[in-house]
Amino acid sequence: MSELYCPLPPDPARLAIELHALREKIMDEADAIQSTWARDDMRPAFRPSAQNLAAYLALRHADLSPLQPDLAALGLSTLGRSEPHARASLDAVAATLARLSGQDATYPDPAAFTEGPARLAARRDTLFGTGASGAPRSRILLTLPTEAASDPDMIPDMLRAGADAMRINCAHDGPEIWAAMIARIRATQDEIGRYVPVLMDLAGPKLRTGPVAGPNKQRVFVGDRLDIRRDAPSAKSKHVATTLSHPDLIDRLAPGMSVFIDDGKIGAEVVEITRKGAKLRVTRAGPEGVKVKPEKGFNLPAVEIDIPALTEEDRVALDFVVGHADMIGYSFVQTPADIRLLIEEVDKRLSEGGHRPALVLKIETGLAVRNLPKLIVQSGALTETAVMIARGDLAVEIGLERMSEIQEEVLWLCEAAHTPVVWATQVLEGMMKQGLATRAETTDAAMAQRADCVMLNKGPYVVDTIRFLSRILGRMDRHMTKKSARLGPLRSWKGDLSL
DSSP, rough: OOOOOOOOOHHHHHHHHHHHHHHHHHHHHHHHHHHHHTTTTTTGHHHHHHHHHHHHHHHHHSOOTTHHHHHHTTTOOOOOTOOGHHHHHHHHHHHHHHHHHHHOOOOGGGGGGGHHHHHHHHHHHHHHHHOOOOOOSSSSEOOOOGGGGGGGTTHHHHHTTTTOOOEETSSSSHHHHHHHHHHHHHHHHHHHHHHEEEEEEEOOOOEEEEEEEEEEGGGGOOOOOOOESSOOTTOOSSSSEEEESSGGGGGOEEEEEEEEEETTTTTEEEEEEESSSSEEEEOOOOOOOOEEEOOOOOOOOOOOOOOSSSSSHHHHHHHTTTTOSSEEEEEESHHHHHHHHHHHHHHHHHHOOOOOOEEEEEOOOHHHHHHHHHHHHHHHHSEEEEEEHHHHHHHHHHHHHHHHHHHHHHHHHHHHHEEEEEEESSHHHOOOOOOOOOOHHHHHHGGGGGSSSEOOOOOHHHHHHHHHHHHHHHHHHHHHHTTOOOOOOOTOOOOOOOO
């Protein structure tokens, strides 16, 4: 009988040497990153988060994958859940390898593993509410329709169903309606006995279509020509034509470039740039075509748009927002300079002794993704901060395939910065609008549990949707906390397991 093959475990001494060298490199890079963020005006409460983010970025710049199987074979952490305590995680593994090698080593303070998650939970509660007793870990943020200002039952029903925070879209309505909504929120929070934060979302400079003209009721099909005009399109136009809210961007287009309209419902390729505008060929429109409508988003994934993040309309809205909102949603934020600009405008409007509202950074472009660490640090240095994964525009800008990857990376990066994340766009949209969720939407809602807040839009089935989402989040809380599986007992297969 042949002898059984018993592979030897990895050598802890070898791993200790490799990890020590890697750790030194990572810590040097982390210190270099952190030095570029040094600011005298950084809030003391945010400094530990900036330090951890720098350590995590340096950690993830290294390739840890060759070490991970050997670490797992020794029963050690593979550093896959190090986001909120990057340096401590690395130090703990290094200390264990040293001791397995017969060397003395000191473990990090156990508090280093609890402080980061505690900061994140506290910021979640500050920004999005403490939640009702027994509520899921992830908060629910609800977008208010205009009727919420006049219907006395709508906001109370939403909050009793499980909503935790309210969003007002400043692209719609105006100060009178906004004030009525907030008054109802404040009155209801007194009745239910819990704080209900208000997010007011600035409209921002989103690139949009203008007036539309042309044949076939302005409906386009794949292969059709679509014109982007510098001036207003004629009603006699032979092809469907529209304009842009920022017509100077026509000159940034080039033949072969892809553009998308209405959250990607229409895709087109630039064919020619002329004195009158741009000629496009429709490449995506669905089998029944799509109607080109005014005031719809127009995305240019290949172009870094450098228009100001704050519009004059936003500045007018800020006159009301500052002093009424707990959080400001910052649309189209792309650079640290954008954040400094908004803070300057906020400070001009603060009353004496007033506190800056929190900022919710809406990540909508590829440039915002690339700048995300700098955006978080710049904003977190100045005020409480959260990040919204604005999956509608972002998916069009970077592509659906990359979107699946990027939303994971944003979650990891924000956890490392102890910064709450809002999972947004079309969550349970089918149920909200039609009363019935699809299987794909239900899975998406379950995945959203890893975020700190989930945003719902408006619709006629709002109360049922809030309750459904709350139950899904609660079920997922039994199994997951961020990336960490909670190994409670599984009961679905309890009983007679004999064959």
